[in-house]
Amino acid sequence: MNDTEQNQAATESRNNNSKTVKKLLLVVLAMFGFGFALVPLYDVFCDITGLNxxxxxxxxxxxxxxxxxxxxxxxxxxxxxxxxxxxxxxxxxxxxxxxxxxxxxxxxxxxxxxxxxxxxxxxxxxxxxxxxxxxxxxxxxxxxxxxxxxxxxxxxxxxxxxxxxxxxxxxxxxxxxxxxxxxxxxx
Known part of the structure; x- marks a missing residue:
């Protein structure tokens, strides 16, 4: 593998890592939002069904x-x-x-x-x-x-x-x- 191929492979690896980090950050934000919304959703669910x-x-x-x-x-x-x-x-x-x-x-x-x-x-x-x-x-x-x-x-x-x-x-x-x-x- 020559220097050009190594540079391309390193650049591609950084791009893949960057995409993975962005996806993981989105997952974390979505999980936080879901957790934050659970309490009011649970209250509505309990009011409707009479549970709890x-x-x-x-x-x-x-x-x-x-x-x-x-x-x-x-x-x-x-x-x-x-x-x-x-x-x-x-x-x-x-x-x-x-x-x-x-x-x-x-x-x-x-x-x-x-x-x-x-x-x-x-x-x-x-x-x-x-x-x-x-x-x-x-x-x-x-x-x-x-x-x-x-x-x-x-x-x-x-x-x-x-x-x-x-x-x-x-x-x-x-x-x-x-x-x-x-x-x-x-x-």
Whole structure:
């Protein structure tokens, strides 16, 4: 191989390397864009399908026209505190049996065990995820922030109904709340 052929081979190799680097940069940019778009796309998907147990974030009007007395559904209540929140947070009752279409009122107890004032926000989730579309909160403490002074305690209410259109194979719903400290965000 003479010098001219070697120079051509080196130039061709640099051109191929340059093309490869450009392609890889485009792939990296596309992956970053896809990753960035996943969160809003997932939220839309969950809203449409009812997956992930997301419930309504605002009060709904009671729209049931009948109460299905021939059927009962067990609604279980679970609470947990996010890491670092020194509150007692628990349902007054752990489960209740309701008829679809019937308005039900339950209470939750909270106490700020910290030596300082705090504000918390409860985030709900329903399982099975499909049932979230049929669990309607008329009034819920989770719609608003919950400020509590040091050592203060409160009973918070949830008013809800289970839609009569709930699929027949779902007999038990679990409503889970996670309590988050939002003191800094609420100031």
């Amino acid at each position: 147990g997301k419930t309504n974030k605002t009060a709904v009007a009671y729209t049931a026209t009948t109460i299905d007395k021939s059927r009962t559904v067990t609604v279980q209540f679970i609470t947990r505190n996010a890491q670092g929140i020194p509150w007692i947070f628990e349902p007054v009752i752990n489960e209740i049996t309701v008829h679809p279409g019937e308005i039900t009122l339950v209470s939750f107890y909270a106490k700020n065990k910290a030596s300082y004032d705090m504000t918390a926000q409860a985030v709900p989730s329903v399982s099975p995820g499909l049932a979230a579309n049929y669990f309607h909160k008329i009034e819920c403490f989770c719609f608003t922030q919950q400020p509590l002074r040091a050592a203060e305690e409160v009973e918070m209410t949830l008013q809800f109904y289970v839609d009569v259109e709930l699929p027949e194979d779902i007999n038990t719903l679990t409503l889970s709340y996670t309590l988050y400290d939002i003191t800094e965000k609420s100031s």
